Amino acid sequence: MSDPLVSRMQPHAETIFATMSALALEHGAINLGQGFPDTDGPAEVLEAARDAIDAGHNQYPPTAGIPALREAIAAHQARHHSLRPDPADEVLVTSGATEAIAAAVLGLVTPGDEVVVIEPSYDSYAAVIALAGGVRRTVPLRFPDLSLDPQQLAAAFSDRTRVVVVNSPHNPTGKVFTPDELALVADLARRHDAWVLSDEVYEHLTFGVPHVPIATLPGMWERTLTVGSAGKFFSVTGWKVGWLTGPAPLVRAARAVHQYLTFTTASPLQHAVARALDLGPAPLDELRDSLRDRHDLLVDGLRDAGLEVRPSQGTYFVIADAAALGVDDAVQWCLRLPADAGVAAVPVSVFCDDPTATASLVRFAFCKQAPVLEEACRRLAVLTA
Template structure:
């Protein structure tokens, strides 16, 4: 055989995700998994039953329409109007995807050419780097720094070059929990307009904001025709395995993303699309209760981590708490997290793997709090044990 590597050189270094590695370690050791961001309880029973009914009624068991079933696309537009006052055409300005991850990948493949530059906040969700690489583009990180992880807007301006094609933004931000303010979003929008940039926004934690508010960038002046807004059902309704996401954008942008998406999965999650359509129409009390429940869990785990000696950066949103392990006499989150399951019976994720400049997050470790309260209490108890 040829000496040429089997894996496309663009994907060198993307062999397996940190989430898969740490979840496998949790299974191997029997540790509490606070590494990967999936809930340990299912979402509303009415939504689950809607999926079962769709299966039994034969709705979605065969290929659904490529853009998504009309019921879900309409529900997405109603959601955008209800929460943000945004108006979209369900026939031309909504695209259903296999989760937000596919929406991000399809957007990068559709909108980028080799040689284009993409500016993204680091630490970034790991699929961002892989998607940009698959498109042949170059990622340009804008580093968010502890303790508040606010973006340096002047550094953002300086990072823009004639090769910059797109900004990839995530707010509420995984893994730091930072939520962009209206002032920050306005400044980003102004730069996008000034430099004629496209923007892709990952908003999957839109309903998990504890301090501040979620403001879709697409709602700001000048952004309607240059923004691809992405969200999904997994985080909001606690059915992460269903992988139902969506894109809302102007018709030309949706058409571009759809062109790439149709050659990735073509379609997916047929019966689940009907259930998610119902979920998006749940009463306000559901969304409020969901957020308040996670707020309580955030504080429960944050307090427990602080008592265990971690320096805790309490997040404004998302499922995750970033901590610093320096006060524990540790310097490097990777060996710390690899040893934690055996030492304490808890799994966490080192956030240095989400950086192009890993030293910026070398001593940072992320914990997920989208778990039952008794599980969070037990994890905190294990981390506080003598001899840790």
């Protein structure tokens, strides 16, 4: 007998990721399916972790995070966004952004509450909403413009809406929501007295488009929890250091759950991230500029391979439509791609409740070294040979 909770958690995405990685290994394919860099972060950040271990920071740190990191996160929000969270009770350090999302949803959502999610969506949203007993109300982004439809968004809200999840820059599409779109979300959240969970882990990885935190809009600090990630900021995704910032009552709700999810986060890595955030904009700018160049390289290669591409405005990802190649089932196409072209990618349909809306769309990751992407483009050229 199937488990109804497991079915609601959309395990299909996890299965596809594992399958694509296995196929990439089996066929010696270049794996552009999963979003992790193939180079380490800045040397001074790595050295800071080694220094913290040598300095004896190897036991349990405070549950909410070491003071130095909470202060560095608060300073980051003030420096970049003119937001000034109190490090003592408006900042929570978590074991990655995924745990921050889980702690926030489990802390805010009770069984039967509705949660508005814009999709395609990062797969952990559906899983944790199911764990909380919440009900998802989804709003689609349609390729290629990916604009947020005001009527469809408004229709997703009701008197049972508890939380709306905003992810900008957006995974998997690479979209950055416009100020008008964010204002629309904010207005609906205020009118329905809903909280906002704003996933901004890619905030420093935008390409010529400004990132606007929804918490900076009028009346929104009081009802917004914002998610950040050192893994995305500094290309150390395996460290799993994330955080939440927001008003004290919402942070307390997430902290109550965090205490029983992971209790705390690796002490030496917290010290290293605190130092990294104090380095200023240089490493962040360098990573963004490098990613923009690699994005352009991959977009050109995908177009040469016959795919319709919507250039990404941010994140590690770009999506492409393979319909021009006769593809009407991107899942099956991606399953064949490692053998046929020596490249692995992920169908966008695994991020959606309604796979028909994205049947021919494919997500590619460009957070790889330029020579790796160049070779991937050469391999993809066989699609039009």
